[in-house]
Amino acid sequence: MTGGRVIHNLALVGFMGTGKSSVGQLVAAQIHFRFSDTDELIEARTGKSISGIFAEGGESQFREYERAVVEDLTGFYRTVIATGGGLVTQEENLNSLKTHALVVCLWASPETIWARVRHQMHRPLLQTPDPPARIRQLLAEREPFYRRADVLVNTEMRSVKDVVHHVIHQFRLARGHPSHP
Ligand code: S3P
Numbered sequence: 001m002t003g004g005r006v007i008h009n010l011a012l013v014g015f016m017g018t019g020k021s022s023v024g025q026l027v028a029a030q031i032h033f034r035f036s037d038t039d040e041l042i043e044a045r046t047g048k049s050i051s052g053i054f055a056e057g058g059e060s061q062f063r064e065y066e067r068a069v070v071e072d073l074t075g076f077y078r079t080v081i082a083t084g085g086g087l088v089t090q091e092e093n094l095n096s097l098k099t100h101a102l103v104v105c106l107w108a109s110p111e112t113i114w115a116r117v118r119h120q121m122h123r124p125l126l127q128t129p130d131p132p133a134r135i136r137q138l139l140a141e142r143e144p145f146y147r148r149a150d151v152l153v154n155t156e157m158r159s160v161k162d163v164v165h166h167v168i169h170q171f172r173l174a175r176g177h178p179s180h181p
Contacts, residue, residue, distance in 0.1 A: 005098065005099070006100065007100070007101060007102045007171075007174055007175050008076070008077045008078060008079075008100050008101070009033075009073070009076055009077070009078070009079045009080070009081055009100050009101035009102075010024075010027065010031075010033065010079075010080045010081070010101055010102050010104065010167070010171050011073075011080075011081045011083060011097045011101035011102070011103045011104070012024050012027075012080065012081065012082050012083065012104055012105075012106060012167075013083050013087065013088045013094075013097075013103055013104070013105045013106075013146065013149055014085065014105045014106035014107060014108075014146060014149075015085045015107075015108065015113055015135075015138070015139055015142065015146070016084075016085040016113070016117055016123055016125075016126075017108065017112075017113040017114075017116040017117040017120075018085075018106035018107060018108045018113065018155055019106055019108075019116075019155055019160060019163065020082040020083065020106055021037060021082045022160055023106060023155075023160060023163050023164055023167060024037070024080045024081070024082040025080075026160065026161075026164045027080050027164050027167050027168055027171075028079075028080035030164065030168060031080075031168060031171070032078075033078045033079055033080050034076075034078065034079045034080070035079070035080050035082070036073075036076065036079050036080070036081050036082070037081075037082045038066060038069050038070070038073075038081065038082070038083045038084050038087060039084050041069045041072065042062070042065045042066065042069055042084075045065065045068070045069065046065060050062070050084075050124065051122060051124055053065065054124035055124075059124075059125075063086070063090065066084060066086075066087050066090070066093065067090065067092070067093065070087065070092075070093045070096050070097065071096070073096070073097070073100070073101075074096060074099065074100055076100070081097075081101065083097075085125075085142075086125075086138075086142070088103075088105075088142075088145045088146065088148070088149070089141075089142055089145045091145075094145065094148055094149075098150070102150050102151070102170070102171055102174045102175075103149045103150045103151070104149060104150065104151045104152075104153060104167055104170060104171070105146045105147075105149035105151070105152045105153065106153050106155050106163070107146065107152055107153065107154050107155060107156075108154075108155050108156055109156060110132065110135045110136045110139050111132075112155075112156055113135050113139070114131065114132045114135055117131075117135075118131070125138065150174065151167075151170045151174075153166055153167060153170075
């Protein structure tokens with residue numbers, strides 16, 4: 001599936017609360033890659049918080065910043081990149097990631113996602129009267145995009161450690177180095 005591609009990086013995609021940042025940091029430490037997070041890159045580039053961007057310019061402004069950061073990622077090397085949950089819903093973003101990274105999607109059910117994010121209500125897209133319903137709706141809309149990742153990893157009923165091992169294994173296989181990063 002990844003034949004002919006040069007894979008320098010590992011991109012983690014998937015809905016908020018699927019563990020992209022925690023898994024990504026652990027994977028990066030184990031394979032001696034840098035770790036980067038697209039939301040943090042956007043905040044550094046704009047000098048604004050994600051919530052501030054949504055409040056001032058709305059989601060469309062945020063998605064523009066996201067596209068610009070995806071462009072920057074093409075110059076990254078030996079980096080594990082955790083992406084914002086909606087980033088791959090713009091097809092060109094996913095296509096761009098695939099030019100330099102193995103794209104791994106972390107998956108969880110809406111119920112598990114809600115259980116994981118319910119105490120972290122800073123997320124602008126969950127500022128609604130019924131966040132569980134919003135999660136179900138967004139996840140259903142986004143599922144076809146997430147399924148376009150190179151590898152889909154179900155995080156349900158699995159420890160973070162197990163997910164990390166699985167992601168590293170898939171990355172090594174894709175790079176053709178089963179025992180080295
Ligand atoms: C978003 C997810 C967030 C952040 C922004 C929008 C989304 O990132 O990019 O709030 O569209 O799902 P995380 O997935 O890291 O929470």
